[in-house]
Amino acid sequence: MGMTEFDENCRKRPLQNISALATPNQDAQRSFSSISTPANGAYPTRTFHGEHGAREYSLYLPNHIRANAALIVMLHGCGQTSHDFSGGTNMNLLAERHGFVVAYPCQALDANRMRCWNWYKPGHQRRDSGEPSIIAGITRQVIQDFEIDHDHVYIAGLSAGGAMAAVLTATYPELYAAAGIHSGLPYGCAVDLESALRAMRGDVITKHFCRSVFAEPVRTIVFHGTDDCQVHPCNSNTIFAQACSIDSTSSARFVGEGRGRRYFRTSIFDGSCAPHAEHWLVEGLGHAWSGGCAAASHTDSNGPDASAEMIRFFLEGRFDPIFVPVRDDLEWFQHQCQTSTV
16 A cells, blocks of 8 residues: 555445544453553642633653653543553653653543544634643643743644644644644644544545644644544645645655554655654554554554654654664664755
8 A cells, every 4th residue: 555545445434423433442441450651650630720621631750850851742532531541652651761741631521522622613723712722721831830841842642632732733833842643633624523524534635724824833743544444544644734834955755664564654854954744654554543552542552653753753853862763764864864855
C-alpha cells in the first residue's frame, strides 16, 4: 500500500459514529493491572476552575523533575479516561526517563456523555471560549505551579483529543511549541455533528483554514493508520498540509519498519534545518495509538512507538544532553535535510 493509499473497503463498511467510538469494548474494560507505570513518580488529580468551566486533570510528576522542565498536555479520545490514556501511551514512562511533566485533562460526563472533546462545536473552536479556554487554563496553571519552561510546552491527543489538540494550536499558538496529533482531524473541518461525521469519512477537507488565520503554524507531528475506518487517513494529510504552510527549505521522505509494521514518514524542515512537520502513515494500523500498551483501549502494540517519536520531535531542538533520539536513521535524516529541497 502506497504512502497515500487507503483501504477502500473501509468506505464500504458502516462508519462508527462518535457514539460508537465511545462504546466500551473489551480493551476498555480490561483491568489496568498490566499497564506499565513508573514506581516512583507522583500521580495526583487536580481540578481547574476558570471563567468557561472546570475540569479535572491528572498530573504525572516524575521522581526527578528537571530544572525548567518541559510539559506535555495529553488529550484522551472518546470513552477513555486519563488513567487509560496514560497507560496506553506509556507517556509516564518517558516522563520518568526524561524528567518532564505530563498533564491529562479529563472530559466531564456532563459536557459530553461519551467523554469526547467537543472539537466540532463552534463554541469550542475559539480562543477564550469553551474547552480551549479550559485546557489552556490547565496548561498555564501547571506552568506556574511547577516552573515549567515556557518555550517547551507541548500538546498531543488521540482521535477527538487529537482534533482538540489541533484546535488548541490554532487558537493558542503562543502557548504550545509543538503538537502531536494521532488519528485526529484538522482544525476548521466541522461546525456540528453532521459535518464532523462527514469529515471523519474524509468527505470534507480544509487545507486553507489554519494558514488563513496564522502565518506560522505550530510545529506538528502527525500519526495515522492506513486501516483507520473511523477517521479517514486523508485527515492526517490535511493536518500536515496546515502545518507545512511555512517557508520550508527542504523535505525528506523515508520508508521504514517498526515493530512489524511498515511506515511512511514525510518531513518538512525550517530554515534552521530542524523538522517543522512530520507525517507518519502506518501500514495496517487501525484507529489506535501506534506502539502503545495493549492492556489499554484504542492502542496497538505493533508499529512505531508514537509516544517516543513525539517526544523525540518535541525535544529535538532542546539540545538535551541525556536525550537520545529514538530514530535510528538520524544521520541519514540530517543529510537529507542538508541536501533535499522542496
